[in-house]
Amino acid sequence: METHHSHSQVKGVSTGTTILAVKFNGGVIIGSDSRASMGESYVSSKTINKLIQVHDRIFCCIAGSLADAQAVTKMAKFQLSFHSIQMESPPLVKAAASIMKELCYSNKEDLQAGFITAGWDRKKGPQIYVVSLGGMLLSQPFTIGGSGSTYIYGYVDAKFKPNMSLEEATQFSTNALALAMGRDNVSGGVVHLVVITEAGVKHIVVPGDKLPKFHDE
Amino acid sequence: MAAALQYPANVSSFNSYNDLFPDWTQKEVSTGTTIMAVEFDGGVVMGADSRTTTGAYIANRVTDKLTPIHDRIFCCRSGSAADTQAIADAVTYQLGFHSIELDEAPLVQTAASLFRDMCYRYREELMAGIIVAGWDKRRGGQVYTVPVGGMMSRQPVSVGGSGSSYIYGYVDSNYKAEMSKEECLKFTAGALALAMERDGSSGGVVRLAVITEQGVERQVILGNQLPQFSTV
Secondary structure: OOOOHHHHHHHOOEEOOOEEEEEEOOEEEEEEOOOEEEOOOEEEEOOOOOEEEEEOOEEEEEEEEHHHHHHHHHHHHHHHHHHHHHHOOOOOHHHHHHHHHHHHHHOOOOOOEEEEEEEEEOOOEEEEEEEOOOOOEEEOOEEEEOHHHHHHHHHHHHHOOOOOOHHHHHHHHHHHHHHHHHHOOOOOOOEEEEEEEOOOEEEEEEOHHHOOOOOOO | OOOOOOOOOOOOOOOOOOOOOOHHHOOOEEEOOOEEEEEEOOEEEEEEOOOEEEOOEEEEOOOOOEEEEEOOEEEEEEEEHHHHHHHHHHHHHHHHHHHHHHOOOOOHHHHHHHHHHHHHHOOOOOOEEEEEEEEEOOOEEEEEEEOOOOOOEEOOEEEEOHHHHHHHHHHHHHOOOOOOHHHHHHHHHHHHHHHHHHOOOOOOOEEEEEEEOOEEEEEEEOHHHOOOOOOO
16 A cells, blocks of 8 residues: 655645554554654654544554545544444444445545554454555455555565464564654654454554664664 | 667657557666675675566566676676666776786775766766675675665665665564674575565566675575465
């Protein structure tokens, strides 16, 4: 999933970013950096939150134009809560992802945003869905996105194992984000992680000075 | 760019979607690639993939991108195939002459400086990213990177080419100082295999070279012998 942050002159604030989601034994972790940039050289926010809660156990993270992403997630949140009330049960993660996909596909000419939707539901447990720029919907055991993701494809391909424990998955996510933030100049700040399981939702923040350091730092 | 693009006469230069002509007739030959070199105590390990592309066509699937410049000095080439071959030929000549004048083996830094001088002087016309590595008596194993633009910098580990973006994270997390020769070989082969999986312009086989005081050992790892990482 690519982010076209080169369009930021036209679209304003853009989340040149690194986002990821990974399934582990019993849940999912969804994570991101916290930088928003305008153009290549101005950091418009050091502490932006890119992990949007669209329902109790479903989160989305956004890459691309911040404006487009906020508009889509707001609409999706509304439609999802309405759907959930009608069905009288918590929504499926796939339902949330499908709503995002419908919005992205129908408005593909005007939108410039991609999403990772991750969460837990009773039917299929932990799941991760990717909605890419043109509106494709794909389910994956783990996924990375945003401009910083290019630098960590090798790392995640080598390090991911299915059915990791919570500790292993947290370490994997933190390391991957730290490595990407180290190489991508439009990703940075702190690492935000959200752990979603049947029991609930936990938000972890890893500040800059607590991030793992690598050989040349 | 140093190479001239030959268009068939009745194809508009601005129309790259003309279905009458396949895109490889209009694209320059490029070593879109993944190259890498690592220093260890006593020498260097260099590695490269083996794919050369003209647009979507793979012009050579068994390319050798590890080019000898002198007895114990090699370079890895990425960017325009024509540009890098021409530069390597020129530097090989200059270094050979210099070595005869000196009556001793040339330094790796000298080779890297020659690359840098040429890449910087002609930076507007060239598209070449080169990693120079080798062994000399004064400083042992050394790796110098000369990326597009003509900067030169010595680094303990260096990656280059289009596929290198995908393995920065892997290299940053897996590199340790003072690895042995075997560890360096495994590290290089692993990194190249990962890049080749993700980069469309990299692929084929992995070519490795180890340069030490004793000489140069070359290896090829075929496609079906590459380290496997996929679990999905």
